Amino acid sequence: MDEHRGEGRGRGFRKAILINEHFVVYGVPAVAVPVFRPVEVSVELHRPGKGIRLWGFPGAGKGGDGEMVQAARAVMQGLGIDPEPGELRIRCRDDLPNWSGLGSSAGFCVALARALCEALGRSCPDETINRAAYQGERIFAANPSGIDNTVATYGRSLWYVRGRTPPWEWIRTAGPLRLVIGSSGLPASTREQVERVARFKEERPSVFSALLEEAGALVRKARGELEVGDWPSLGESMNQGHAMLRRLGVSHGVLDEMVAFCLREGALGAKLTGAGGGGCMIALVEDAELGTRIAAGLQRMGYPAICVEPGAEDHRGGP
Ligand code: MEV
Numbered sequence: 001m002d003e004h005r006g007e008g009r010g011r012g013f014r015k016a017i018l019i020n021e022h023f024v025v026y027g028v029p030a031v032a033v034p035v036f037r038p039v040e041v042s043v044e045l046h047r048p049g050k051g052i053r054l055w056g057f058p059g060a061g062k063g064g065d066g067e068m069v070q071a072a073r074a075v076m077q078g079l080g081i082d083p084e085p086g087e088l089r090i091r092c093r094d095d096l097p098n099w100s101g102l103g104s105s106a107g108f109c110v111a112l113a114r115a116l117c118e119a120l121g122r123s124c125p126d127e128t129i130n131r132a133a134y135q136g137e138r139i140f141a142a143n144p145s146g147i148d149n150t151v152a153t154y155g156r157s158l159w160y161v162r163g164r165t166p167p168w169e170w171i172r173t174a175g176p177l178r179l180v181i182g183s184s185g186l187p188a189s190t191r192e193q194v195e196r197v198a199r200f201k202e203e204r205p206s207v208f209s210a211l212l213e214e215a216g217a218l219v220r221k222a223r224g225e226l227e228v229g230d231w232p233s234l235g236e237s238m239n240q241g242h243a244m245l246r247r248l249g250v251s252h253g254v255l256d257e258m259v260a261f262c263l264r265e266g267a268l269g270a271k272l273t274g275a276g277g278g279g280c281m282i283a284l285v286e287d288a289e290l291g292t293r294i295a296a297g298l299q300r301m302g303y304p305a306i307c308v309e310p311g312a313e314d315h316r317g318g319p
Pocket of ligand 1: 017020021022023024025101103141143144145146147148190194274275
């Protein structure tokens with residue numbers, strides 16, 4: 001770093017995985033959509049100075065920021081920046097704190113990478129940001145597929161296949177989706193859930209490979225439904241996706257209860273989203289009115305909920 005002081009800001013999108021979280025880690029395609037509730041980061045770099053200081057995170061300054069600091073260093077290394085850059089002050093603005101499962105860690109890594117590039121006066125293409133954010137994600141999730149940081153970087157709906165080059169292609173949905181997102185309020189560790197699935201694979205290899213096959217067929221069907229706007233069938237695919245995740249052991253009684261509530265109230269489909277074990281669920285609804293009603297019902301049960309139109313902006317803007 002050659003300046004004595006630099007300031008920068010950045011944003012990273014959240015995401016909802018529509019089909020195939022976890023299976024995506026093993027090379028099965030997955031579909032994710034952006035959620036336009038970005039994580040925002042601002043940074044100040046001071047030289048001389050020492051250390052990384054964080055503000056605005058749940059747990060920051062109470063010992064809960066160790067992982068964030070490690071992730072920040074990993075992002076800096078990913079950008080080719082000295083991970084001991086003097087003093088780095090990081091402020092985060094996150095309007096959905098503790099909503100696990102929507103890619104807030106990836107949103108943070110992307111926002112930080114962008115803020116650092118601005119602070120250093122560098123112009124960093126999205127590809128560089130995405131690569132650096134993946135390094136940060138590796139701190140939060142042992143073996144991330146890369147889907148979260150990719151949506152967090154580009155903010156577009158995508159089809160993601162780990163191991164392909166590039167691993168993603170854009171999906172153009174037939175129209176804006178309407179999703180209710182409900183938070184169980186239960187903490188969820190992506191690392192623990194991914195490790196749980198790895199144990200499942202080891203202990204029950206033939207069941208696991210049958211599930212991978214099923215997941216592959218399901219996501220291909222769901223992609224078609226998304227592209228032609230067959231929402232009722234997409235809803236059924238989401239239900240099937242939730243059942244498969246339950247078989248993997250990554251759901252939770254509270255998530256199942258929330259899913260059942262949304263279906264009873266008229267959602268077309270519902271499932272957990274993200275790593276599971278807690279965190280969030282999503283429900284597909286036909287119109288905003290029903291979405292608002294279901295979200296209000298979840299709130300009455302004590303679960304924070306919102307109704308969103310993920311992908312609406314890429315639908316409007318188009319590539
Ligand atoms: C977490 O948002 C999604 C997982 O599939 C992990 C990953 O893809 O890295 C559970």
